Amino acid sequence: MAIKQISIFVENKPGRLAKITSLLAENSVDIRALSIADTTDYGILRLIVSDPEKAEKVLKEAKMTVSITHVLGIGIPDVPGGFSVAIKTLADAGISVEYAYAFITPDAGKAYVIIRVEDNDAAKKALKDANITVIEQDEIFI
């Protein structure tokens, strides 16, 4: 099982992010993590939310381009080198990371990193073999 990320196409013009976030708020969808990939003309907003299916539905109803992407979540100790070990493991297994973003959990001393790779199963196996925690959807919202 991977984590479901909501990806949204956002044109670079004022008020777009406000519209998306208020739609989610009105529908009681909680945002746990986000990242924005930006280009000159547009951005891709990536969200980890409490109810991805609901988020997809309300955004689609608002005529937005939305997709659900399966990404991997890794739990790493919040100490120097924590992320480095995980990333090196993937590099050694020949897995390249398209993008990544991190967020902190309510648990003290732990950080989560979302990564996007081509082959989730291969990445998951490599990480597990190296004793790195791979988290599931339901572990993010506790």
Added chain:
Amino acid sequence: MENYFNKEIETAPREYIKAKQSARLIKMVHNAYNNVEFYKNKFDEIGLSPSDIKSIDDISKLPFTVKQDLRDTYPFGMFAVPKEELVRVHASSGTTGKQTVVGYTQKDIDIWSECASRSLSAASCTKSDYVQVSYGYGLFTGGLGLHYGVETLGATVIPASSGNTKRQIQILQDFGINILACTPSYAMFIGETIKEMGIDPKTLPLRAGIFGAEAWSENMRKEIEKSLNIKAYDIYGLSEIAGPGVAYECSEQSGMHICEDYFYPEIIDPETLQPLPDGSYGELVFTCIGKEALPLVRYRTRDIAKLTREKCSCGRTLIKMSKPRGRSDDMLVIRGVNVFPSQVEHVIIELGMQPNYQIIVERKNNMDMMTVCIEMSSEMFSDSVRKIEETERKIEMAVQSTLSVSAKIHLVEPQSLPRSEGKAVRVIDKREI
């Protein structure tokens, strides 16, 4: 002293021109009827026999020809001569990826070259001048049309083609060019680059310029004349009729003399298709009375202009047309290239995308810039920037190869493009010409 290439014709009395036109029309109508199936069918349909055409005054009895007819008979269906008689073929982009193909016999090339020579002479060109042709060479008629005109006149042609502006300027300086031929927007750009390079245009031997293939204003003329220290002349043409040289400006610079001994002009109301009197604006129609390979009958150019037979101070008696002031269809001219919105639509559909698009044309630094806004759809979307950029590049390349002009692709949110009364607004032309 006015400079003529063919004074006998260019200053001929009206009756003389009319007699020539009548004789040529009669010959041409027979050629079209006997050798082009399309015209035979069209004449038969309305019960018209070529022998019903006895003089140029009978021209309004003839049926019209439109661009679609050339597409329907693509590529060579409208040619009236066997293959061995053809010496050249040019083409311009069409609406659905299909090009408009035109062919020439040696005589057709000679006529066209003569018309280009007349245009050059009217712009003061003589045998002792160096002429730099900075129109694109190739399927587009601009480059080769002027090129043969210069050679026929006996002046010296420098076939620079378009692009590489610094090198163009170096040639202007080092070769001592007297006359420049290119699109007006490119002339503006050369003028600006000369200024940026700190070159005083007064130090150049450049004296005149012949600019056409796109719309330009009197303000642009003043700007070009100042920045290049020249006299700027307009030239008109379209490949279906011949190419550049169908009509040209003289020293009076108040409209273009039409080579009406070869290309007979009419102005019609584009709605009722009825001929309009001199002085009224309407759609310009040409009949290629002198041509062998492509004897187009009453071809609708879609350009809106007016005709005048008033006496011209240059001494020419050939009828004059105004600068076209618009189109009766949705064709855009971008950097001299004809673009139809439906071509862009075709490209998008071919790529399996929804044709929700809008074309924005602007003029930045005197260069036409085309942007195609396309609404993002779930099929095109990805969470990865790299993949979306690949899609953009794919569209860019397809547009470039179909239209022969580059466009920037701008992806926008679904249903964000303006629609007026449910109908999409396909083109926003912000150019102030």
